[in-house]
């Protein structure tokens with residue numbers, strides 16, 4: 001494996017996340033991208049556009065899977081024979097490193113969970129390594145995601161809690177901000193949101209220091225994002241709330257009350273766990289069908 005900045009990074013999928021990552025890392029790493037919809041990569045500059053998946057994998061030392069969980073089987077099947085000993089980084093919610101290793105065969109896999117704030121370089125990204133990834137692999141993955149914000153290394157069993165706390169946190173914050181006047185946002189965030197949100201992070205398993213640090217980073221990042229996108233918190237909340245997802249489950253418990261944040265994060269964690277189980281069952285069924 002080439003070390004650090006010499007590594008060529010290949011990104012599969014140029015949607016919300018793939019594009020945001022490419023834009024942030026392209027000045028440091030040689031970056032190549034492929035999306036099955038060529039229109040999505042047409043106006044991206046200083047990034048090589050691969051004509052197909054095989055070509056992307058041939059060029060890249062590291063392959064980032066920035067596609068939706070439902071597209072995993074197809075993409076893994078296509079790259080399986082050309083992946084060799086390359087490092088594979090998945091950013092998909094609910095897809096375990098074991099699942100990817102099973103299809104790719106003892107591949108070096110890192111699972112990463114970024115959040116919305118990567119768009120402005122203020123993301124909080126959790127990483128965990130699969131069975132065959134080395135400490136150098138984890139170091140390189142951290143180096144890449146340090147370019148889109150702050151990184152934290154977790155055990156894989158914490159990934160559902162991470163999805164709920166770091167992933168759905170901005171949605172909860174936007175919902176609460178949408179209920180008060182703009183002048184009060186900074187004071188509300190500092191004095192009410194951050195303490196209650198940090199407590200909810202601790203409740204789902206983060207240490208007190210981690211929960212406090214990440215609550216602060218996320219809350220302040222949310223305010224910058226609102227400013228930069230010039231959108232209302234209500235509109236942003238709707239944008240980050242997928243139907244049947246973790247944020248939606250949390251919002252039902254939040255009920256617009258900052259003190260209910262621990263309930264909201266716990267409900268989101270439960271939903272993340274359910275989604276991971278559903279994904280595992282669905283994938284196992286598909287594997288049996290294919291076999």
Ligand SMILES: NC(=O)c1ccc[n+]([C@@H]2O[C@H](COP(=O)([O-])OP(=O)(O)OC[C@H]3O[C@@H](n4cnc5c(N)ncnc54)[C@H](OP(=O)(O)O)[C@@H]3O)[C@@H](O)[C@H]2O)c1
Nearest residue numbers: 013014015016017035036066067068069071091092093114
């Ligand atoms: N959005 C978030 O805030 C967030 C946060 C953390 C993690 N994630 C994870 O990040 C992943 C990507 O999410 P996203 O929001 O960026 O999704 P997205 O906007 O839908 O982007 C995925 C892109 O991949 C393309 N694609 C699908 N199949 C492909 C293939 N075979 N080859 C090449 N490209 C293909 C899609 O094209 P089509 O649209 O034509 O299918 C789409 O352009 C998901 O797994 C999600 O769980 C997202």
